[in-house]
Amino acid sequence: MAALSVLMIAVSTAAFYLVYSVLERWRFFTPVPAEHVDTTRLDIGITLVVCLVGLIIAVAVASWLARRIIRPVSAVGDAARRIAQGDLASRVNLAGALHGETAALVDDFNAMAHRLQRMAEDVSIWNAQIAHELRTPLTILQGRLQGAKDGVFKLDDALVDGLLGQVVGLTRLVEDLRSVSLADSGRLDLSMSDFDLSAEIKGMAPALRSILEPAGFSLVLDLEPGVIHADSGRIRQAILALVENARRHAHPCEVRVANRFINNQALISVTDKGPGVPPAMEQDVFRQFVRGPQPNGGSGLGLAVVRSIARAHGGNVRYQRENSTSIFEIDLVVTLIDTSSH
Structure with missing residues (x-):
């Protein structure tokens, strides 16, 4: 940004002299008489001093802006690398107020990281809950069928009805899981x-x-x-x-x-x-x-x-x-x- 500032000063100075020479050629104002020197050492000195002061101000402003932009962007980059390595709890926490686009960037990144962490937690909960929900009816089915095979339970209509009830419950659970999963991925089919x-x-x-x-x-x-x-x-x-x-x-x-x-x-x-x-x-x-x-x-x-x-x-x-x-x-x-x- 400092180099860009120096370049802009040089371009502006050159453009000023170019426009001045064109206006003088077109006689928009009376040209300097030939016996007078139109550029003196004082003029050159003033120009150099103004350029130097402008350069100092430009470098200071550029450095200040660069810190305001680079600091949050660098923090976002560091947090993104930590998340890529598995630390889903990583967030961007910067002291001091942020403004404009950088504030929006940090807020959006933190919101994205929070949602990603919650989705990962939901997947873990899903796995545990699905295992829990399936375990009970499967255990009942296995126990009743094993008991019927060993002669502990009589394979009558009451036992068959009980087993069918467990199967119906499993079927409903699987269908509910399927509906929720398809809806979350935007692929729930509708028969309109x-x-x-x-x-x-x-x-x-x-x-x-x-x-x-x-x-x-x-x-x-x-x-x-x-x-x-x-x-x-x-x-x-x-x-x-x-x-x-x-x-x-x-x-x-x-x-x-x-x-x-x-x-x-x-x-x-x-x-x-x-x-x-x-x-x-x-x-x-x-x-x-x-x-x-x-x-x-x-x-x-x-x-x-x-x-x-x-x-x-x-x-x-x-x-x-x-x-x-x-x-x-x-x-x-x-x-x-x-x-x-x-």
Whole structure:
């Protein structure tokens, strides 16, 4: 930067004399008489002094700017090398205020490093949680089958039904894992079609009641007709997951499933009178393998699947607490089909 400053001073001085000579030739002003010397030693001395002072100022400013730019960039480079070597906790911590592009660079780098560290931690948690979730049903299957082979258990319908129940649970766990993984990589396939959302939810009522009523819950539907273009199978999966979540965590109460439309959004809500999500968990309730404070037999994937389905439709899912009511609401960015002309 200092060399560039010196070059700019030289170019500026040369350009000044060039423009001056051109203006003199075109007689924009009266030229100096021939008997007068137009350049004296004093002129040369003043020019050299001005150039020297300008050079000193330019070098000082260039050095100051270079330190402001190079210091954070060098710190980012050092932190990046530490992260490449496996230290994902490395961050850029600089004393003093940063401004402009350098501040944005440091903030973006630290945010990227934090997300990378969290993803690595999530992978470790995933591996441990998947092993934990698979171990119990596989152990049961192995023990029952080995017992049946050794004659300890009688291979009757009750035993077969119990084994089938474990297999169904494994199948559901694998499908949930697959849905979340595909959604995280942006490759969750959607089978889009036109259907009436209220009719689809109404058709689910018998299945929903079979989940709720044995546990002492009741189902109430509050539906608004409207034809949308979306994946009906995935939306049914999301509603089932929310209703199952209410059954597991809420006290016996009325579970309300409702839908409404706002512009190009379809909103689906499931409300209950349960104790709600603890405030400390509200930010993480839709992450994988997050469970409530009370054991309930769930895998911790249900709400993560709901979020994946909502995001695959361009929307999201959110939780809110109003008085004694817990509300889980899915918003889907969908195409509303006008059927008034049919």
